[in-house]
Amino acid sequence: MKTKLILLPLLAAVPAFFTGCATDAHYVQTGDKEQIVSLGQINIQDYATAANDAIKDLLASGALDHVANPPALLELSRIVNNTSQQVDTDLLTKKISIALLQSGKAVTKSVDAKATGLQQENEFLNDQKSTRLPDFTLSGKIIETVDRAGSTRRTTYSFQLSLNDTKAGVQVWEGEKEIGKQGTRSSVGF
Amino acid sequence: MKRTLLLSVAAGLLALAGCTTVNTVENAQKEGQRNMISDQRVITDTSLARKVAIVGVNSAMTPGGLLKAQVEIENHTHSTQHFLYHFEWFDANGMQVNNIISASVPEQIEGKESKFIYSVAPNPDCRDFRVKFIEAN
Numbered sequence: 001m002k003t004k005l006i007l008l009p010l011l012a013a014v015p016a017f018f019t020g021c022a023t024d025a026h027y028v029q030t031g032d033k034e035q036i037v038s039l040g041q042i043n044i045q046d047y048a049t050a051a052n053d054a055i056k057d058l059l060a061s062g063a064l065d066h067v068a069n070p071p072a073l074l075e076l077s078r079i080v081n082n083t084s085q086q087v088d089t090d091l092l093t094k095k096i097s098i099a100l101l102q103s104g105k106a107v108t109k110s111v112d113a114k115a116t117g118l119q120q121e122n123e124f125l126n127d128q129k130s131t132r133l134p135d136f137t138l139s140g141k142i143i144e145t146v147d148r149a150g151s152t153r154r155t156t157y158s159f160q161l162s163l164n165d166t167k168a169g170v171q172v173w174e175g176e177k178e179i180g181k182q183g184t185r186s187s188v189g190f
Numbered sequence: 191m192k193r194t195l196l197l198s199v200a201a202g203l204l205a206l207a208g209c210t211t212v213n214t215v216e217n218a219q220k221e222g223q224r225n226m227i228s229d230q231r232v233i234t235d236t237s238l239a240r241k242v243a244i245v246g247v248n249s250a251m252t253p254g255g256l257l258k259a260q261v262e263i264e265n266h267t268h269s270t271q272h273f274l275y276h277f278e279w280f281d282a283n284g285m286q287v288n289n290i291i292s293a294s295v296p297e298q299i300e301g302k303e304s305k306f307i308y309s310v311a312p313n314p315d316c317r318d319f320r321v322k323f324i325e326a327n
Contacts (some may be wrong), residue, residue, distance in 0.1 A: 034327070050289055053295075059310045065253060095290045099289055102312055
């Protein structure tokens with residue numbers, strides 16, 4: 001009788017346990033607490049964290065405020081990828097350019113061929129040469145370093161960014177964000 | 191009796207092994223003045239609030255006229271705590287201004303450590319802010 005009393009709740013708990021383990025597909029928000037911490041690659045949360053850090057640091061520095069005709073004109077330059085993976089650097093730079101545009105502190109030079117062509121046509125038709133040169137360029141580098149101890153692996157991604165003044169030829173702001181991930185395998189949650 | 195004692199000691203050692211706290215030193219006579227602001231708190235996760243407490247909130251303006259907010263937090267436990275935080279910004283009409291600056295940021299704080307987190311308003315029209323904290327899994 002006693003054994004039965006113990007066995008019954010146990011049997012009832014088994015299906016509940018397995019239901020709890022199943023993860024049905026569902027929509028998630030970037031940066032939620034269920035995010036996957038991927039050990040060997042840069043994920044969307046890493047780009048968001050790096051961009052967030054760079055933007056608040058850049059805006060707080062006031063480096064973009066020292067231009068004759070605000071808002072500053074910014075051209076996105078090269079982001080060197082020194083990692084073992086293929087990286088679309090737009091995942092980082094687009095976030096930064098959107099935030100700068102929304103802040104009213106800078107506009108980015110268009111990379112759309114159609115827009116550039118129309119601008120040149122406008123200049124020709126109006127017989128004027130008014131192309132504004134960028135006040136700043138934004139360049140950077142993403143570096144990956146890997147350390148191992150037994151089966152534990154630590155991967156650190158360094159996001160380095162520089163704001164270059166095109167007139168003076170100097171770097172007026174620099175920012176670096178290091179994102180480190182350690183473990184034996186990727187996991188959900190952090 | 192002996193076995194219970196041994197088990198207790200082992201458990202105590204195990205518990206201590208996960209604890210690392212932080213010692214700090216700072217200048218006693220402060221030169222800088224923090225512009226502390228009164229805050230309004232809504233605590234729904236008492237477990238997190240007990241572990242990672244909000245000490246105070248201060249704000250300042252950046253040279254470019256953007257509101258900068260800083261929150262001092264303190265870990266009341268002896269172990270490292272992981273959490274997510276994000277800043278939300280509002281304009282003069284109380285409308286939320288969405289931006290990458292409002293993205294969730296994973297953060298960790300060592301045992302008994304006190305640290306600051308900060309953010310800068312996405313544009314000069316932002317007047318108010320709110321910070322949300324979520325405990326990690």
